[in-house]
Each structure stands twice: as C-alpha cells, then as structure tokens.
Amino acid sequence: MIGRMPVFMSVVLGLVLTMGCEVKREIHLTTVNVRASAIYCLFDPSCTVTATDSLTTPIPMSAGGTSFLHSRTFVGKSGTPASGLYGYEYQIDLSKAVETMVDVKGVATKNLSCLESVTLEFGSFIDHLDYNGDGKAGDVLYVVTGDGPGRIGLGSVHKWSNRIIVNFDSLLCVGGSSHQGDSTYFFGLVSAQPPTSVAASIKETVGLASESPKLKKERRHDVLVRVPQTGTASEPDRPGSP
Numbered sequence: 001m002i003g004r005m006p007v008f009m010s011v012v013l014g015l016v017l018t019m020g021c022e023v024k025r026e027i028h029l030t031t032v033n034v035r036a037s038a039i040y041c042l043f044d045p046s047c048t049v050t051a052t053d054s055l056t057t058p059i060p061m062s063a064g065g066t067s068f069l070h071s072r073t074f075v076g077k078s079g080t081p082a083s084g085l086y087g088y089e090y091q092i093d094l095s096k097a098v099e100t101m102v103d104v105k106g107v108a109t110k111n112l113s114c115l116e117s118v119t120l121e122f123g124s125f126i127d128h129l130d131y132n133g134d135g136k137a138g139d140v141l142y143v144v145t146g147d148g149p150g151r152i153g154l155g156s157v158h159k160w161s162n163r164i165i166v167n168f169d170s171l172l173c174v175g176g177s178s179h180q181g182d183s184t185y186f187f188g189l190v191s192a193q194p195p196t197s198v199a200a201s202i203k204e205t206v207g208l209a210s211e212s213p214k215l216k217k218e219r220r221h222d223v224l225v226r227v228p229q230t231g232t233a234s235e236p237d238r239p240g241s242p
Helices: 002-025 038-041
Strands: 026-028 031-035 053-058 068-075 086-093 100-104 107-121 141-146 154-160 163-173 185-193 195-210 217-228
Touching: 031 038, 038 141, 053 217, 068 195, 086 107, 086 195, 086 217, 100 217, 107 217, 141 154
Parallel strands: 031 141
Antiparallel strands: 026 154, 053 068, 068 086, 086 185, 100 107, 107 163, 107 195, 141 185, 154 163, 195 217
16 A cells, blocks of 8 residues: 555655646736727838738628628837737628528517637737837737727636637627627737738537526637648638639
C-alpha cells in the first residue's frame, strides 16, 4: 500500500496541474461600445472604411426565409493608429428569417428558432488600441452600437486557445407575422494578419414557442467567415474559386 502512494500522488498532482493549465487557457475578453466614426477614424482619416474583403454566408437555421452571417475586412491606411492592421467585423442578420408553423395534435403552433452564440477560430488579435476614445488603450473587442445597423449586442465573450466564444446579450430570434427578425450590431477585432476562410460554429435553439427553454433542442451550424491567417500557411481558396 505504501509503495502505491507515490504513484497515486503523482497521478493526482498531474491532474491538478493539467486542470490548472486548462483554466489558464480561458480568458474573458472585455467589449466596448462605439460609434461607427470612433472606430473607423483609427483606420482612415476620413473616418469611413471600405471593405477590402467580405463574405456573406447563409445560416441553415430551422426556420423559413433567409439568415446570414456577414464578415468583412478593411486595412488601416498609412499614418493612422491602425496603419497596416486588419479590421475584422461580423454581423448576424435574421431580418429576413421567419418562424414556421407545425401541427401539434391538430393545432397549428409556432416553432421558434433563435441563436445564442457564435464561436470563431480567430487566433492572434491586437490589444493596444483605444476603440471608444476614453484615453485608455488596451481595448480588444468593439461593438458598433451607434450609427450602424442591428439591435442585439454582446454578452460574455471568452477566448479558449484559438477560439473566441461570443454570447449575445439576448436571444437572436427569427421574425413572425407581425415583426421582423433580429440582427446583431456589427462587432469586431483587429489583427496584424491578413484574412483567410474558416468555419465558425453558430449555436441555435429551436422548439415550440410555448415550450420551456429546457425542452428546446440545440443545434450547431458551421458557416464560413473571414478571420486572420495563422502561421505561414498560404490562404485557402474561397468557395466557388476555380
């Protein structure tokens, strides 16, 4: 029994160290709300930007109509605080997505679809800029809540290894007969790396409108977005490229 103690202690110590390393890999990212002009002035003296690369990908939700994930990239002009850096912005648009009706024991019942979060394989990002103009550098992720489209903001945001998990501050739901579907504000990060395409993971909850949230089903959808390249690998071809 005594001879087994060192082995047992080694296993326990190994588990503790492993768990400690895993915990340290998860980082909470702060977000700042900005007006469009505040962020774009960092990239262009005119305080407007033109996307140099963009991608709009349909989301295969359990709903009628259409839903999209927009991603776009722009580059900081010479002489600006973001000179040579790449801005990456994202928006989820459910404005043209609509709820469906299902038959429940002979009664037409609303089947409601909503989105909870999106996970991006983002890699390295810049954290030395002042996005909201409060005089404090170090902002990581911004949300364009002024002078831009959308109405749903961001809740908690976490970085786990190279993945950034973005939770919305409320459910992002499709529209109905009397109202339009939701859309997020544009939100973004900045990187020194040029863009490539990867699959983002979007979490959907779907179920009858009258059901308890605990009874609703969860589904995940992989959709292409633009993110910074990692390493020195060449950029893969975009969908539809010859």
